[in-house]
Amino acid sequence: MKIKNNFIVRNFFVFHPTKNEEECKICRNSFKGSYTTNMKRHLLQHHEAAYLSEMEKNKVNEPAEKKRKFEITMSRREMKEVLEKIVTNVPAETLESAPFKALSEQIFAGLEMKPEDFLNAQES
Numbered sequence: 001m002k003i004k005n006n007f008i009v010r011n012f013f014v015f016h017p018t019k020n021e022e023e024c025k026i027c028r029n030s031f032k033g034s035y036t037t038n039m040k041r042h043l044l045q046h047h048e049a050a051y052l053s054e055m056e057k058n059k060v061n062e063p064a065e066k067k068r069k070f071e072i073t074m075s076r077r078e079m080k081e082v083l084e085k086i087v088t089n090v091p092a093e094t095l096e097s098a099p100f101k102a103l104s105e106q107i108f109a110g111l112e113m114k115p116e117d118f119l120n121a122q123e124s
């Protein structure tokens with residue numbers, strides 16, 4: 001998170017290595033060295049709206065990138081019953097669809113089962 005913030009802050013400046021200066025792209029003011037704390041302070045004091053909107057834009061993309069753990073609390077038997085009802089009632093193409101697989105794959109793996117196991121059980 002901190003690295004990402006710094007990246008956003010640095011995007012507002014152009015670094016001139018020969019002068020060892022950071023130049024603000026908005027007001028063309030220059031600052032000695034390359035310190036994100038100084039740069040951030042400058043942005044907050046002089047270009048707060050631009051800085052905050054840039055922060056906001058980058059925040060939107062975060063949840064999609066981050067993997068989260070979802071927990072379902074039910075017994076093994078309850079889970080099997082629910083899955084059996086789904087598997088035996090939805091069309092085969094739904095079971096084969098990427099979204100269904102994405103959702104159910106890890107649950108089936110946890111049960112050490114495959115969707116077909118329910119279908120096979122029904123036929124016999």
Ligand SMILES: [Zn+2]
Nearest residue numbers: 024026027046
């Ligand atoms: Zn500036």
